[in-house]
Amino acid sequence: MFVLVNLKAYPCDAERVARAAATVADDTGARIAVAPQAAHLESVAATGVETWAQHVSGAGHGSHTGSTLAAAVADAGATGTLLNHSEKRLRLADVDAGLRAAEDTGLETVVCANNPRQIAAAATLGPDMVAVEPPELIGSGTPVSRADPDVVREAVAAADEVNPPVPVLCGAGISTGADVEAAADLGTEGVLLASGVAKADDPESVLRDLVSEV
Numbered sequence: 001m002f003v004l005v006n007l008k009a010y011p012c013d014a015e016r017v018a019r020a021a022a023t024v025a026d027d028t029g030a031r032i033a034v035a036p037q038a039a040h041l042e043s044v045a046a047t048g049v050e051t052w053a054q055h056v057s058g059a060g061h062g063s064h065t066g067s068t069l070a071a072a073v074a075d076a077g078a079t080g081t082l083l084n085h086s087e088k089r090l091r092l093a094d095v096d097a098g099l100r101a102a103e104d105t106g107l108e109t110v111v112c113a114n115n116p117r118q119i120a121a122a123a124t125l126g127p128d129m130v131a132v133e134p135p136e137l138i139g140s141g142t143p144v145s146r147a148d149p150d151v152v153r154e155a156v157a158a159a160d161e162v163n164p165p166v167p168v169l170c171g172a173g174i175s176t177g178a179d180v181e182a183a184a185d186l187g188t189e190g191v192l193l194a195s196g197v198a199k200a201d202d203p204e205s206v207l208r209d210l211v212s213e214v
């Protein structure tokens, strides 16, 4: 199971979380990645942890003020990027352009979606992975794998119908190893989580628990 930790804009110490994730990944062999804010990509990547961007623009170099370019995040050490997170929604054309920019730069991609219908649309665009996250459960502390297992099962089926090689992650309220195990039982290949780690007093112990059951 892939554990992708999105630090969002939480006021946590990104390097501390990254060091904890690198340590747990090394100790356990689990795949754990950390997605900090763009300004922290370089310092997070310097810890040796797998580093992801939270977003990239579809734009290339040029007159695009405020854009986060795929080439720039790759230069900073990112090896993957989220696209279309629930808190960073994009138009379809922008998801597609972001995917192409990420591909051209060699970044791995996860396209997020609210529900199984959007998962089908996202999977059709050919990302490396998709992630289903019911917005009402994000940050709730109630795991989607328990609160709404059907949405996860249906998302896995939807992705499988349109683009069978695309693995599905699930997110929203995931914070324990039992939640990750439940997500695996529902057919997902990873979890996307944030507050459970970013708000934790001891991120390392949370990360150890997250990877303990798989």
Ligand SMILES: O=C[C@H](O)COP(=O)(O)O
Pocket (backbone or CB within 6 Å): 006, 085, 086, 133, 137, 138, 139, 140, 141, 171, 172, 173, 174, 192, 193, 194, 195, 196
């Ligand atoms: O990107 C992460 C998700 O939005 C889940 O957030 P959460 O773990 O705080 O519910």
